[in-house]
Amino acid sequence: MANGYKTLRASTVVTGVAKSLDASFFAEWASVVRDLLSGSKSFYLMILLGAAIVYFAAMGGLDAMRMGYRHAYAVTREIPWGILISTYIFFVVTSTGLCIVSSIGHVFGVKNFMPIASRAVFLSIVTIMAGFTVIFFEIENPFRMAIYNLISPNLTSNIWWMGTLYGAYMVFMIVEFVMLLLKQHRFAMYAGLLGLVSGIVAHSNLGAIFAMLHGREYWYGPYLPVYFIASAIMSGCATIILFTWVAYKASNREMEEPMKKSMEAIGKLCTMMIAVLMFFTSWKLITGSVAGGGKVEAIRAMMAGPYAMNFWVFEVGMGMVIPFGLFLMSKWKDMKMMAVATFMMMVAIFIMRYDLVLIGQIVPSWHELGVSDYPQLLSYTPSLHEFAVVLGGMGMVAISFMLGEKVFKGHKSEDH
């Protein structure tokens, strides 16, 4: 372990890295290739399936580009943000959550959170990349973004802050992961801290994109930036529990004692975060039910209108109440039960993001004027092209996860 370093200087990083690059390091990496070639039939089958999904998704995305998003996607002038935006949010919420949960061990030194750090950091990189891929197929001129984000920044824009900080975040997380591989834990810690700070600020800015639209009652206010952070922690916990369980199950490994302890600790944090989200959701409903016209209309759509099933069955049932019960019943030791709970949560969280994005738009902006040109509530159903891109993002995460388990040998190197 590289504990001897007092200050973080470029030269110390270089010497530290150089030290790690000895013969044993290369020997270890040579074995990675062997490992990759030694997978079981089902492993290659799964990789193939994932690759097929990503391939068809890429075709779908490119086809949408060729057709023009106006024709390929179901978004309209009145509902310009659809399932691709909500999927992007889903991925970056997961990424930020994984970063936060991994930092509890890696940056703040809580022992029980250390065994999951490598996998969590790896998955946080994978999910943010999936998010960026989805948003690439959502934004009309993604290449202009790279240029004008740099040469014509608008510092009052939340999107600018979010994009810039998430860019930095991804770099920090990659550096952290590489440092973890090289066993440079001190540098990994610094990179992790920078990643954590930029990730949290970026993520609350993502909430603020919605929260600062003063013509949109359903979103407006300080609620969302705070809610986003809380729900990110919940998502991060759920994701790492589920993926760790799958990793052990797929490789037929018995969970080591420290990992079991880690799962227990994260399970407890997850349960607590569900409770926090229950509070958030309850008060959103209760305050919203006495709000101005447009907001009441949106809340009604969620509780008893077209989004009622999404809300009650998925968000409340599968996202909060049932997993909360399952966690309690599992006593945070029954891994299978926790896996079921977290799987349900992942599905529900996806729907939560969808509802958050859509319900904010279904009340027409002329609602208060009482004009007859628009229906009471606007509607949106994702198109096939949109579904394809969504599936592609998920396929990307699945493949990267499987390959990551092989290449990084089940992320076993947390011996610090």
Added chain:
Amino acid sequence: MKNKIDLDNLRKENLESLPDMERRSFLKMGLLVTGVFAGGSMLSVISNIDKVFASKAEMKEKYPYKPHYSMVIRQDRCIDCERCIEACSKTNNVAEYGYRTNILEKVTPDAIGQKREFIAVLCNQCNNAPCVRACPTKATYKDQTNGIVMMAQEKCIGCKVCVLACPYNARYFNEEKHAIDKCNFCYDSRLSKGYERTACSEACPAGVRVFGDLSNPDSDVYKLVHQIQRPVWVLREESGAKPNVFYTKG
């Protein structure tokens, strides 16, 4: 005794000893209260003016556009012939799947007599434009001279946050232009070429759309906005966008 009140040297509490300012504000309050009871409508007109007047001193200071382009919609004159929409589309290459200006229809079934109203809407060229704040790349911006909310098309990344930010549904993504398209008071197509009015204003047969310079007391828009005989209002005032499109009747 120490706490004894010194009656001889106590100041009189009559009118002479009341400070001027206090007296004035008391009188003002009295007038206001009387106003409420004497004619609620008068008060509401006055308070409306406070809200919509674009040329109060502080507004002038904060938004010192010259010319300060603005439009007054004489709402009850609109007959929904849609010649304004047609003229706008032709003049500004508006896509057939989009619009820069629109006519909304409001039906009041319980009203006596006329039950149908038409409300012309367009970009309100807001002083505190939510779209301008939200745009990540300054692709949409306030022109510092004339206050028009402009588009720098080449900078638009097509994230559509401005479409959501706009309280007036005044923006759409134009495929051919690869950017958001919106009303700019015909700046590039007419005003910059020496025309004095927008295409919609010129095309309207009923004189609904009065266009002009709000910073010029001789202009029609200035006169229509700065009077209390008729109500003047703005749409979605609660959004705090401080729009430059005003509505009136008559």
